[in-house]
Amino acid sequence: MVPRESFDRDLRQLQKQLLVLGETVDEAIAKSIDTLAKRDLALAQKLVADDALINKARYKIEERCLELIATQQPTASDLRLIIAVLHISTELERMADHAEGIAKITLMVGEEPLLKPLIDIPRMAQKARDMLKQSLKAFVEHDAAEAERICGEDDEVDALYDQVYRELLIFMLQDPRTISRATHLIWVAHNLERIADRVTNICERIIFWVTGELKEIKVSKY
Amino acid sequence: MRLFSPEQSQRIAFSLLWVGGFSVVVIVLAIVGYVLVGGLGAIDLEFLLTPPRGGLAGEGGISTVIVTTLYLIVLTLAIAGPLGIAAAIYLSEYAPAGRLTQVTRFGVETLAGVPSIVFGLFGYLVFVLVLGFGFSILAGAASLALLVLPTVIRTTEEAIKAVPQSYREASFALGATKWQTVSRVILPSALAGVITGIILTVGRTIEESAVLFVTIGASAFRMPTSVFDEGRPLALHIYYLAMETRAFDKAMATAAILIFIILLINLSTGLISQRLARGTR
Amino acid sequence: MNPKMQIENLNFYYNELQAVKGVNFKIKEHQITALIGPSGCGKSTLLRCLNRLNDVISGTKVEGGILLDGINIYSPEMDVVELRRRVGMVFQRPNPFPMSIFDNVVYGPRVLGIKRRSTLEEVVERSLRDAVLWDEVKDNLRKSGLTLSGGQQQRLCIARLLAVEPEVILMDEPCGALDPISTIKIEELMRQLKTRYTLLIVTHNMQQAARVSDWTAYMLSGELIEYGLTSEIFTRPKDKRTEDYITGKLG
Numbered sequence: 001m002v003p004r005e006s007f008d009r010d011l012r013q014l015q016k017q018l019l020v021l022g023e024t025v026d027e028a029i030a031k032s033i034d035t036l037a038k039r040d041l042a043l044a045q046k047l048v049a050d051d052a053l054i055n056k057a058r059y060k061i062e063e064r065c066l067e068l069i070a071t072q073q074p075t076a077s078d079l080r081l082i083i084a085v086l087h088i089s090t091e092l093e094r095m096a097d098h099a100e101g102i103a104k105i106t107l108m109v110g111e112e113p114l115l116k117p118l119i120d121i122p123r124m125a126q127k128a129r130d131m132l133k134q135s136l137k138a139f140v141e142h143d144a145a146e147a148e149r150i151c152g153e154d155d156e157v158d159a160l161y162d163q164v165y166r167e168l169l170i171f172m173l174q175d176p177r178t179i180s181r182a183t184h185l186i187w188v189a190h191n192l193e194r195i196a197d198r199v200t201n202i203c204e205r206i207i208f209w210v211t212g213e214l215k216e217i218k219v220s221k222y
Numbered sequence: 223m224r225l226f227s228p229e230q231s232q233r234i235a236f237s238l239l240w241v242g243g244f245s246v247v248v249i250v251l252a253i254v255g256y257v258l259v260g261g262l263g264a265i266d267l268e269f270l271l272t273p274p275r276g277g278l279a280g281e282g283g284i285s286t287v288i289v290t291t292l293y294l295i296v297l298t299l300a301i302a303g304p305l306g307i308a309a310a311i312y313l314s315e316y317a318p319a320g321r322l323t324q325v326t327r328f329g330v331e332t333l334a335g336v337p338s339i340v341f342g343l344f345g346y347l348v349f350v351l352v353l354g355f356g357f358s359i360l361a362g363a364a365s366l367a368l369l370v371l372p373t374v375i376r377t378t379e380e381a382i383k384a385v386p387q388s389y390r391e392a393s394f395a396l397g398a399t400k401w402q403t404v405s406r407v408i409l410p411s412a413l414a415g416v417i418t419g420i421i422l423t424v425g426r427t428i429e430e431s432a433v434l435f436v437t438i439g440a441s442a443f444r445m446p447t448s449v450f451d452e453g454r455p456l457a458l459h460i461y462y463l464a465m466e467t468r469a470f471d472k473a474m475a476t477a478a479i480l481i482f483i484i485l486l487i488n489l490s491t492g493l494i495s496q497r498l499a500r501g502t503r
Numbered sequence: 504m505n506p507k508m509q510i511e512n513l514n515f516y517y518n519e520l521q522a523v524k525g526v527n528f529k530i531k532e533h534q535i536t537a538l539i540g541p542s543g544c545g546k547s548t549l550l551r552c553l554n555r556l557n558d559v560i561s562g563t564k565v566e567g568g569i570l571l572d573g574i575n576i577y578s579p580e581m582d583v584v585e586l587r588r589r590v591g592m593v594f595q596r597p598n599p600f601p602m603s604i605f606d607n608v609v610y611g612p613r614v615l616g617i618k619r620r621s622t623l624e625e626v627v628e629r630s631l632r633d634a635v636l637w638d639e640v641k642d643n644l645r646k647s648g649l650t651l652s653g654g655q656q657q658r659l660c661i662a663r664l665l666a667v668e669p670e671v672i673l674m675d676e677p678c679g680a681l682d683p684i685s686t687i688k689i690e691e692l693m694r695q696l697k698t699r700y701t702l703l704i705v706t707h708n709m710q711q712a713a714r715v716s717d718w719t720a721y722m723l724s725g726e727l728i729e730y731g732l733t734s735e736i737f738t739r740p741k742d743k744r745t746e747d748y749i750t751g752k753l754g
Binding site for chain 3: 318319386388389390391392393394395396397398399402406407410411
């Protein structure tokens with residue numbers, strides 16, 4: 001008999017719950033850019049509505065963490081894991097809020113033609129999603145080194161954001177009538193930049209869980 | 223101001239205790255030694271296997287005496303044993319806490335302090351005369367049984383009380399009745415104590431003279447063949463030899479045999495207790 | 504789902520002293536219910552009412568009812584010996600009999616009249632396996648139960664109890680005399696047992712109650728203050744007195 005077998009099971013269950021939330025959020029990000037590219041207003045509506053489900057899932061995880069702390073007296077890495085899960089679920093939920101924000105912008109833009117074809121923004125989205133997926137993998141594999149590496153990738157996203165911003169700035173300076181449409185796109189890019197930034201927070205929590213060290217890896221430029 | 227330092231007091235106490243212990247050993251050895259020295263010479267096979275023939279010279283041996291003693295021991299045990307154990311079980315496990323039980327216990331304690339001659343006279347009256355047993359081993363055994371009953375009850379009760387309450391609870395919790403608990407758990411656990419009590423009884427039987435003086439009769443010529451026969455146990459025989467014959471050496475010899483038997487009893491007590499304790503460890 | 508046992512308005516007196524006051528609650532089948540509370544709150548007394556072990560103490564009085572599968576255990580229809588077979592108890596200090604391991608486990612069945620050697624041997628193996636002790640003692644069944652370690656002795660007592668095939672298992676501070684590792688083993692065992700039996704555990708150790716139980720009842724001075732899901736009691740108790748006890752603010 002493994003001592004504390006049921007508690008181990010509970011912890012693994014909790015981690016699974018977190019991964020499921022992570023996958024759901026990843027999908028939400030993908031769909032949000034999709035709605036903008038394809039101007040799929042129906043899908044955007046659905047995305048906004050579904051954010052409530054993500055919030056619910058996150059509260060369930062939080063409730064479970066609370067229960068486990070109250071009833072199982074976790075210590076050491078078990079305790080750090082539960083605290084990490086608590087924080088990561090919050091970050092994931094905020095990321096979903098950003099995706100919801102993108103969907104709302106889609107709804108605002110409506111039928112209006114986009115100021116410019118979407119090139120960098122989808123690249124930002126892809127990069128952010130890659131970072132998220134890699135961080136979830138690092139979580140599963142208990143890999144602090146990988147988590148630290150992923151934080152470095154945020155630079156790419158920041159660089160892309162710079163680029164998008166400068167381009168749109170030029171548009172706005174050249175023709176003030178484009179300001180409204182340009183700011184829409186800037187907001188989308190901003191949301192994506194925030195999403196990538198939150199992934200670095202997740203990585204910090206993974207490092208905390210594995211090594212016990214609480215340290216800030218990367219200070220966002222924005 | 224202390225008179226002595228702690229180390230000094232310790233040393234003084236130790237010396238005093240040591241002296242006390244040593245004296246006791248010396249005294250015991252002296253008595254036993256005296257008896258053995260005085261009596262060993264008279265012990266031979268003839269002594270052990272022929273009956274006494276009486277007379278001033280104390281002719282004969284002690285065969286009948288030994289046999290009488292054995293009969294006496296067995297019979298007394300047969301009476302006092304079951305009776306005493308049953309009473310002890312009742313008192314400790316079944317009797318309701320209350321006036322009657324308290325009185326009973328008090329009675330038992332009191333009886334334990336009554337001098338043995340009283341039991342002898344009671345036995346003479348009741349067993350020899352009223353019940354018509356006459357002077358007999360039976361009368362002697364019955365009187366002795368009454369004498370040792372309090373001891374048996376007391377030691378058995380102590381042994382039963384020594385069994386942890388947790389065993390009883392565990393047994394009840396498993397659905398056993400009171401009797402099942404007593405017979406399967408409590409008695410087996412208390413066995414060592416009970417046996418010790420029994421053997422103490424036997425010891426008492428052998429050294430008793432007053433009770434037997436008036437109940438068992440005095441004739442030692444014939445080998446007793448039934449419980450209604452007269453007989454003369456070892457302790458009484460020593461008295462007779464010493465007081466009514468000139469065969470002092472034979473008295474000593476009988477005493478030596480007696481001491482030897484007591485030694486055997488004590489040794490076996492130890493062995494049996496050990497064996498039982500190991501069985502339950 | 505009908506509760507396995509139900510306590511209805513139970514009052515219990517040790518002569519003049521009232522130890523249990525108007526307690527009402529249900530014990531659910533195949534769940535672990537914990538009874539917690541400060542010393543002297545009446546939880547052990549309550550537990551011992553459930554298998555009528557308090558009957559052997561003189562001067563006690565019971566009012567109210569305790570139902571096992573709907574039948575009052577104090578009614579004449581209920582045979583006490585049968586009750587104690589169905590509702591077994593594990594005590595704080597492991598109390599194996601001074602007999603061999605084998606004889607310990609078969610004590611209950613023998614008392615019930617089972618004599619056949621083969622049956623008894625099966626019972627011993629089954630019970631020792633269920634108590635997760637078989638592998639450790641299977642080659643030494645003749646050894647005295649007293650030679651085992653504390654944790655093993657407690658599992659032996661559990662095996663002894665399982666041998667009579669109870670329905671409810673009452674545990675009175677079962678880990679009180681054990682070291683932490685043995686405690687955890689017994690707790691795991693309890694989780695395994697709950698699939699087949701109903702467990703009720705009295706414990707001083709709040710953390711243990713939180714770890715192991717599904718339902719928790721909090722008692723204070725003979726009264727039942729609060730009863731609910733363990734996760735609820737330990738995260739958001741409804742009664743302030745419960746909260747004070749759990750957070751350690753009560754004396």
